[in-house]
Amino acid sequence: MPSADLEIDLQLDLEGLAGFEDPLRVVASGPYVRGRDALPQLDLDIALEAQGAGQAIQSGLLSTGDRVFLKFGGAFYEQPAAQVASANRRLARGGDANGSLSDLGLDTREWIVDARLDGEEEVGGVTTEHVSGTLDVEAALRDINGLVRRSAGALGEAADAARPLRPREIERLARSVENPAFDVYVGEDDRIVRRVSLRVDVEVPEQDRADVGGVTGASIRLAAQLGDVGGDQRIEAPRSARPLSELMSQIGSLDSIVGDERYADCLDAADPGDSAAIARCRTLLP
Numbered sequence: 001m002p003s004a005d006l007e008i009d010l011q012l013d014l015e016g017l018a019g020f021e022d023p024l025r026v027v028a029s030g031p032y033v034r035g036r037d038a039l040p041q042l043d044l045d046i047a048l049e050a051q052g053a054g055q056a057i058q059s060g061l062l063s064t065g066d067r068v069f070l071k072f073g074g075a076f077y078e079q080p081a082a083q084v085a086s087a088n089r090r091l092a093r094g095g096d097a098n099g100s101l102s103d104l105g106l107d108t109r110e111w112i113v114d115a116r117l118d119g120e121e122e123v124g125g126v127t128t129e130h131v132s133g134t135l136d137v138e139a140a141l142r143d144i145n146g147l148v149r150r151s152a153g154a155l156g157e158a159a160d161a162a163r164p165l166r167p168r169e170i171e172r173l174a175r176s177v178e179n180p181a182f183d184v185y186v187g188e189d190d191r192i193v194r195r196v197s198l199r200v201d202v203e204v205p206e207q208d209r210a211d212v213g214g215v216t217g218a219s220i221r222l223a224a225q226l227g228d229v230g231g232d233q234r235i236e237a238p239r240s241a242r243p244l245s246e247l248m249s250q251i252g253s254l255d256s257i258v259g260d261e262r263y264a265d266c267l268d269a270a271d272p273g274d275s276a277a278i279a280r281c282r283t284l285l286p
Helices: 081-094 139-157 167-176 206-212 244-269 273-284
Strands: 002-016 024-033 042-050 055-064 070-071 075-078 113-121 128-133 177-187 193-203 217-227
Touching: 002 042, 055 167, 070 244, 113 177, 167 177, 167 193, 167 273
Parallel strands: none
Antiparallel strands: 002 024, 002 217, 024 042, 042 055, 055 070, 070 075, 113 128, 128 177, 177 193, 193 217
16 A cells, blocks of 8 residues: 555543543544555544544644644644654564555454454445444554554654553553453455454443543543555645644643642642642642
């Protein structure tokens, strides 16, 4: 799959977490061009929104293969060239990938068990075979975990929050999943995966809820689709960009402001004579 228009739609519904009563939705779309022993070229527009709140955060990711940029607040921020070059050297040593989503290290055909053929369906004007079944959660998490690990090399400090899961964490998450349904749509003629979708419900064990902020359960819906496969997708670097470190500094300043506001609110609510409550408020400071 040399190139395509990529669309990703993720919806996350968390139960038991204050401030997240409405489902979160992440939508990403844009052109993708396969990299040859290197990072792919892509230009994704990304929107994060809390459904029902009527507000969305607009961001994006642009890669020319040898340069990587984050889009935020109408500006581009470039990842240090040395880190991108290092990621490309690792990819070159690892060899080239073949297929469609496997270009990203996602072997979706290994994610499905108890598969059954549900006939033919048209996806983006292409006749596909629809295969449905049960999601192998551990296999999917291992693949996605690998993608996070590889992406960290290219995104550097911007990916610090995206820590890969440990094997024990993957096993524990897999045991918590209920009704993991998975669908794959494969091109009838070229055998390229054109669409994947999954539905996962998670019930967090009571003993683990404190570790995840009190979340009692979650529902995840994910769909990814490829259109105009083999088309003339072109990605160009922006005319101007700022250092990514500048954006990271701005985000750090924002965290400090939010922490200070929470600290002030906590002090307002605390009894002036309750030293334990005041000490708890101090933990909100960055």
